[in-house]
Amino acid sequence: MKAAGPFVVHNRTRGATLAANVQLADTPRSRRVGLLQHETLEPGEGLWIYPTQAIHTFGMRFPIDVAFLDRGLRVKRIYHRLAPFRLTSLVWGARSVLELASGSLASTGTAVGDELQFSLREEPLASRVPQ
Numbered sequence: 001m002k003a004a005g006p007f008v009v010h011n012r013t014r015g016a017t018l019a020a021n022v023q024l025a026d027t028p029r030s031r032r033v034g035l036l037q038h039e040t041l042e043p044g045e046g047l048w049i050y051p052t053q054a055i056h057t058f059g060m061r062f063p064i065d066v067a068f069l070d071r072g073l074r075v076k077r078i079y080h081r082l083a084p085f086r087l088t089s090l091v092w093g094a095r096s097v098l099e100l101a102s103g104s105l106a107s108t109g110t111a112v113g114d115e116l117q118f119s120l121r122e123e124p125l126a127s128r129v130p131q
Helices: 028-033 104-108
Strands: 007-011 016-025 045-049 064-069 075-082 096-101 116-120
Touching (some): 016 028, 016 104
Antiparallel strands (some): 007 116
């Protein structure tokens, strides 16, 4: 993966934004750490893990929504409110996983087969203006 994010994730099928602050975990260390150092995941936040076909929530402190994505960013499998200390099954054909705040997938109507779009988030203008 080339861009490190943060990303805005949009469900093209449903016309809904899933999250506006998604970080990328695409190195062995960042995938291993994942969300373990977070106390919570706020609505609009998420983690995109690439590559992977399965995840675990051992050591986490809060439930998450999980969407497994194929190469074309289509949703292959969904886990709603995956509790801490759980292990997902291997999802054949999955290329990456999107971890979101619990309730994010249900609130946007995201379902298996939906197509997602990841766009680099534009930083606020104030952060780009020289001081």
